[in-house]
Amino acid sequence: MKVTYSTNGWGPVLGHWAAPNNVNAAYYRSAGDLKTALKDIAAAGYESVEIFDGDLLEFQGREEELQKLLDENGLKLKGVYAACNFIFDEILPEEMDRLKKAAVFAKQFGATELPLGGGAVRYDGIRESDYVKLGEALEKVRVMAEELGMRASFHPHMGSLVESPEQLEKVVAHTSIALCPDLAHVKAGGGDPYEIVKKYIDRIYYIHLKDITPEGEFCPLGVGTIDMEPIIKTILASDIDVDIAIECDGWSGNPGEGCMITAEVLRKYL
Numbered sequence: 001m002k003v004t005y006s007t008n009g010w011g012p013v014l015g016h017w018a019a020p021n022n023v024n025a026a027y028y029r030s031a032g033d034l035k036t037a038l039k040d041i042a043a044a045g046y047e048s049v050e051i052f053d054g055d056l057l058e059f060q061g062r063e064e065e066l067q068k069l070l071d072e073n074g075l076k077l078k079g080v081y082a083a084c085n086f087i088f089d090e091i092l093p094e095e096m097d098r099l100k101k102a103a104v105f106a107k108q109f110g111a112t113e114l115p116l117g118g119g120a121v122r123y124d125g126i127r128e129s130d131y132v133k134l135g136e137a138l139e140k141v142r143v144m145a146e147e148l149g150m151r152a153s154f155h156p157h158m159g160s161l162v163e164s165p166e167q168l169e170k171v172v173a174h175t176s177i178a179l180c181p182d183l184a185h186v187k188a189g190g191g192d193p194y195e196i197v198k199k200y201i202d203r204i205y206y207i208h209l210k211d212i213t214p215e216g217e218f219c220p221l222g223v224g225t226i227d228m229e230p231i232i233k234t235i236l237a238s239d240i241d242v243d244i245a246i247e248c249d250g251w252s253g254n255p256g257e258g259c260m261i262t263a264e265v266l267r268k269y270l
Contacts, residue, residue, distance in 0.1 A: 004078040004245035007037040027054030040256035042073035050079040053102035079113030080106035085120035086137035119161025135174025142177040153180035163189035182208035220261040
């Protein structure tokens with residue numbers, strides 16, 4: 001199955017221990033066991049994985065160990081996920097250096113995708129100029145990724161500057177970066193996942209498919225409220241060869257079983 005699956009569903013999503021006092025250490029981490037995640041993902045029939053930047057960089061100096069884990073499970077590294085603030089001028093060089101570090105390391109393993117979530121929300125609220133700053137910084141990442149032979153994309157995310165469709169519109173006006181909609185985050189942010197995919201399909205090269213329950217819990221495809229059929233059909237009908245990635249972080253069920261549940265749904269369409 002030519003689909004990527006994120007390893008972030010095995011255990012709670014965390015931040016790097018040094019993140020509170022070091023911008024250049026503001027990496028995502030997963031508390032789960034990577035060996036188990038890779039084994040479960042491979043058993044469900046997926047082809048490749050997406051890994052958090054912090055989890056990936058744990059293998060600096062131990063590159064052979066990570067390559068062995070991937071090879072043993074017949075998996076490739078497709079992408080590295082990272083987050084950004086991007087509205088504070090003083091720390092932007094620190095953030096850019098951090099993102100480049102993760103991208104360069106990921107590329108050593110053949111990764112092509114650099115999805116970014118975020119855009120910080122200030123303590124006293126959002127300023128309209130923050131959307132401009134976010135868009136301009138995303139444009140810098142787009143160029144940086146292209147120079148590395150990779151592709152950056154923007155992932156609207158709950159708890160960030162871009163949750164709603166209206167906020168997304170404000171950002172895309174200031175950048176030509178590709179979009180990586182996460183269907184569950186779109187739904188939680190008040191949007192219609194199908195309408196968002198249809199509207200921005202010409203900017204979507206890499207997408208996170210994820211379902212969400214009526215209670216707001218992220219879950220495997222088919223378990224939640226999102227009608228996947230028209231979305232997947234829109235993706236498959238696109239003139240662009242869209243790469244599909246699956247996330248199931250935050251689900252209360254067994255992550256390996258979630259892998260299998262989603263695989264069965266996808267086999268109906270792919």
